[in-house]
Amino acid sequence: MIANLFSHWRWLGAWTLANLLIAWLIATRYVPYIAPDGTTQWGYLLLVFLGHLALLVWLGALPLLLLAIVIRGKWLWLVTTLWASALQLLLLLDTFVYAQYRFHLSGFILDLLLNAGGDVFSFSWVAWSLAIGGVLGMLIIQGMLGKVLRRRSRSVPLRSTLAASFVALLGVHGWHAWADAHYDREITGMTRHVPVFYPATAKRFFVEQGWVDAQAVRDAVNLEAAPGDEQDLNYPITPLSCQPQDSPDNVMLVVLDTLRHDMLNPEVMPNLHRYANQPGWIKASEHISGGNSTKAGVFSLFYGLPVTYWDAFTASQTPPVLMETLEAQSYRFKVLSSATLVSPAFDRNVFAGLEDVSLQPAKGAPWERDRQITDNWLAWAEEESREPSDRPFFSFLFYDAVHGYSHPPDVPRFTPYWESVNHMVLGPGFDPEPYWNRYRTAARYVDQQLGRVLDDLDARGLLENTAVVITSDHGESFNEHGKNYWGHGSNYTPEQVQVPLVLHLPGHPGGEITRRSHHADIAPTLLEKVLGCETAPERYTLGHNLLNPEVTREWMLSGSYMGYGILLPEYQIAVHPAGSFEVYDYRMNELNDVRPNPTVSNAVLQALSRFYR
Incomplete structure (x- = not known):
C-alpha cells in the first residue's frame, strides 16, 4: 500500500x-x-x-x-x-x-x-x-x-x-x-x-543592524518620479492649471496617529475642541479616513486615492499632485515626524520629491518624541520670526503617542487605568475600561502638544495666513461590539476609520461639514482653496472639495495593510488580499444574504484602475 x-x-x-x-x-x-x-x-x-x-x-x-x-x-x-x-x-x-x-x-x-x-x-x-x-x-x-x-x-x-x-x-x-x-x-x-506576490521588505531591520544607512542611501539616489514612459501610472490624467495667490498662504498638516473621532471633546482634547469651535474654524461631523492603518490612512490623505495604488506609486516614486504643486509654487518644507517615515515607506511616495526630508525620527518613548517635534517646530517658528522669508511654508507634524498609549508620568490620568499593557490578555471577556482610559490619557497629552503649536501660531498672528488641517490616519477598537476586535487594521467600523477633521482656511468663516467627508477630499480642498488650482479633482483623486455642499457619495473606499473595504451607508464589504470578500454591518455582524450592488461594484473597479495606463 x-x-x-x-x-x-x-x-x-x-x-x-x-x-x-x-x-x-x-x-x-x-x-x-x-x-x-x-x-x-x-x-x-x-x-x-x-x-x-x-x-x-x-x-x-x-x-x-x-x-x-x-x-x-x-x-x-x-x-x-x-x-x-x-x-x-x-x-x-x-x-x-x-x-x-x-x-x-x-x-x-x-x-x-x-x-x-x-x-x-x-x-x-x-x-x-x-x-x-x-x-x-x-x-x-x-x-x-x-x-x-x-x-x-x-x-x-x-x-x-x-x-x-x-x-x-x-x-x-x-x-x-x-x-x-x-x-x-x-x-x-x-x-x-505578479499575482499573489508579496515580496519581503526589511529596510528597518537592515538599518537597525547597521547594514544600510537609510539617510545616506536616500540622499544618494534620484528621488524624482520615473519618466512617464517608464511608469504604470496615468497620474495626473492631465496637468492642473494653477494661479498662485500674490501673497500665498502657509499650509500646516497635522496627523495624530490612531486618534478616533470621539476623542474630540472638551474632556479629552480641550485645546483642539476649543479651536474647532471658534469662528473661522471648520469641523467635520462624520469624516472617514482612507484606511484603518497608518499606511492606508496617510497615503489616502496626501493622494486622495485608495491604498491599492500604493505599490505603483512607491515603485515609481511618484509624489502626490499636492506636494508637486507646493514645490512648483516654491513652498519651503518642514517635516517633523515622531514615527519613522521609512516603514511604511512614505519617503518613497508622499515625500519622494523632497531632498531635505530627514528619515531619522525623534528619539525616546513616543511621548518624548512628540514633545521633541513640538519643541523643534516652536524653535523653527521662532527662528522664522527673526528672519522672515517671502516664501510660504508647508509643515507636516506627525504625532505618535496615542498610537503607543504613551504619556509622561505627570499627565493627569483617566481612571481606572491600565498600568502595564499586555496584549496577550485581551479577549472577549476583558474589561476594556482601563485600557480605554490609558488611550484617552495619551490623547490628552497629545492635545497638550498640539495646543502649544496652535497657540504659538495664534500668538504670532500666523493663523491669518496659514491653512491648518488636523486629522488622524485611523481610529482604534476596544471590543465595542463584543466581537473581540481590538486595535486597528481589522475592519472598517466607525471605531477604526472615522476620525476627527478640523480645518482652518484663511478667509473662511468656519462652521460644520454635516455630510460624510473623506480623506480624499483634503487634497482637492487645499489645491483649489489655497493653491489656486482649477476645479478638476477627477484628474488626480477620488475626492472633492470639502466646501462643495452638492457632493454626495453612495460609497467610499478605505484600505487596510493589504486589503480594502467598500463602505456603503448600511454595510461594509471587506475585500481581502487573498481574493475573498465578506459583507458586514457596522457592528461586525456578517450579512450572508447581502450581495454587492453591481452598479456600485463596477464603479469601484473603475476607481481602482482609473489612474493606471
Missing part, C-alpha cells in the same frame, strides 16, 4: 511539473506590463518564475497529494484533471482581468462576473465561444497529461526541481528586500504585476 501511494505521488509530482510549465507559459502574458529591460530585471523576473510561480503551483498541488491517500485510479485522475484545469483557467482569467484593470483577480471580481456579469460586463458570442473553447481545451490537455505521465513519472527530476524552486524563492525575496532598502525601483517596480 505504501509503495502504491508513493507511485501516485510520483505521478502527481510529474503532473505538477508539467503544470508548472503551463503556468509559466500563461504568466508570460504579464511580461509586456512588467517590460523588463536589461540583465538585472530579466534575472529578477527569472527568479520570480522559478521561485514564486513555482510555489503557487506546488501549493495548488498540495490538496491532491493529500487526496491521493484516500482516492485511487480513475477517480484521482478525474479529480486532478478538473482541479488542475480550474487553477490554470483562473490564472488565465487573471491575465485578462489584469489587462483590463491593472489589478489582479479577486473573489469580489469573480462574484461580479458570476452574479452580475450581464449588468456590468458585455460578452459577445465570440467571447463566449473563446471562453468555452478554452475550458474544453484545458480539460483535454490536463486529461492527456495525466494519461501520458502515468507511464513516465519515474524519470521526472522532482527533488532537484523542488530544491531549485526553494532556492529561487529565497533569492527573489532577499533580492527584493535589498532592492527596497536601496530605493531600486528597477526591481521594486516589477512586483505588483
